[in-house]
Amino acid sequence: MASSPDGTRATEGFFGRRRGRPVGLNQAAILLDGLKRNRLELAAPAPADLRDLFPVQVSSVRLEIGFGGGEHLLHALDAEPGAGFIGVEPFVNGMAKLMMRLDETPRPNLRVYDDDAIRVLEWLPAGSLERIDLFYPDPWPKKKHWKRRFVSRQNLDRFSRVLRHGGVFRFASDIDSYVNWTLLHCRAHPDFEWLAVEAAGWHQPFGNWPGTRYEAKALREGRRPAYLGFRRL
Numbered sequence: 001m002a003s004s005p006d007g008t009r010a011t012e013g014f015f016g017r018r019r020g021r022p023v024g025l026n027q028a029a030i031l032l033d034g035l036k037r038n039r040l041e042l043a044a045p046a047p048a049d050l051r052d053l054f055p056v057q058v059s060s061v062r063l064e065i066g067f068g069g070g071e072h073l074l075h076a077l078d079a080e081p082g083a084g085f086i087g088v089e090p091f092v093n094g095m096a097k098l099m100m101r102l103d104e105t106p107r108p109n110l111r112v113y114d115d116d117a118i119r120v121l122e123w124l125p126a127g128s129l130e131r132i133d134l135f136y137p138d139p140w141p142k143k144k145h146w147k148r149r150f151v152s153r154q155n156l157d158r159f160s161r162v163l164r165h166g167g168v169f170r171f172a173s174d175i176d177s178y179v180n181w182t183l184l185h186c187r188a189h190p191d192f193e194w195l196a197v198e199a200a201g202w203h204q205p206f207g208n209w210p211g212t213r214y215e216a217k218a219l220r221e222g223r224r225p226a227y228l229g230f231r232r233l
């Protein structure tokens with residue numbers, strides 16, 4: 001199990017790489033400054049009204065888990081400036097990339113966290129989110145690693161607690177076994193209802209969809225993504 005960067009606690013849900021290519025000095029400075037300004041402080045309790053996390057008025061709050069290079073998150077921030085977003089990404093290079101973009105154009109409707117999203121899920125007040133996005137999570141295709149997949153009964157319980165009634169969990173993946181896995185887990189969970197009307201709808205991207213870097217790679221390599229939505233009952 002990976003340990004957290006501050007060494008305080010092992011993480012439960014993160015098994016991936018924390019670093020890729022070395023981050024340059026300028027980028028490191030922007031990353032540190034960006035985290036100082038935008039990082040969630042989980043040592044303090046969450047505000048009772050989660051919208052108070054943001055310096056601007058927002059109508060509701062959404063969470064993106066594992067935003068990678070931030071392509072979808074940046075698009076959503078600009079497409080929906082009236083909504084608040086929390087982006088979580090433990091991979092340093094991904095967070096650094098997002099912070100470079102924020103340095104060019106600050107977005108007051110964003111807060112970030114640079115470690116395991118399970119910590120954020122545990123910290124959030126019940127019923128505080130309108131949406132949770134999990135796009136192209138690490139697929140862990142080998143059966144012996146399936147237990148590492150982010151979608152699990154335990155994490156769906158966490159999603160169920162933090163989503164408001166009627167809130168939505170959105171999932172995308174190019175790995176068929178993970179798509180089936182997610183469908184089965186959500187179907188078995190009493191609090192989630194699949195939003196698809198017919199199976200053909202699986203391959204239809206969500207509305208106003210910008211794509212992601214990982215998705216582009218999957219398409220280049222000939223894999224066909226699926227897009228699933230589940231309503232919190």
Ligand SMILES: C[S@@+](CC[C@H](N)C(=O)[O-])C[C@H]1O[C@@H](n2cnc3c(N)ncnc32)[C@H](O)[C@@H]1O
Binds near residue numbers: 014069089094135215
């Ligand atoms: C395959 S990449 C996909 C990135 C992006 N969503 C995309 O579509 O390009 C999966 C991402 O999830 C992140 N991740 C893995 N476990 C996580 C966890 N427990 N909490 C938050 N992010 C996590 C990884 O660091 C990685 O960047």
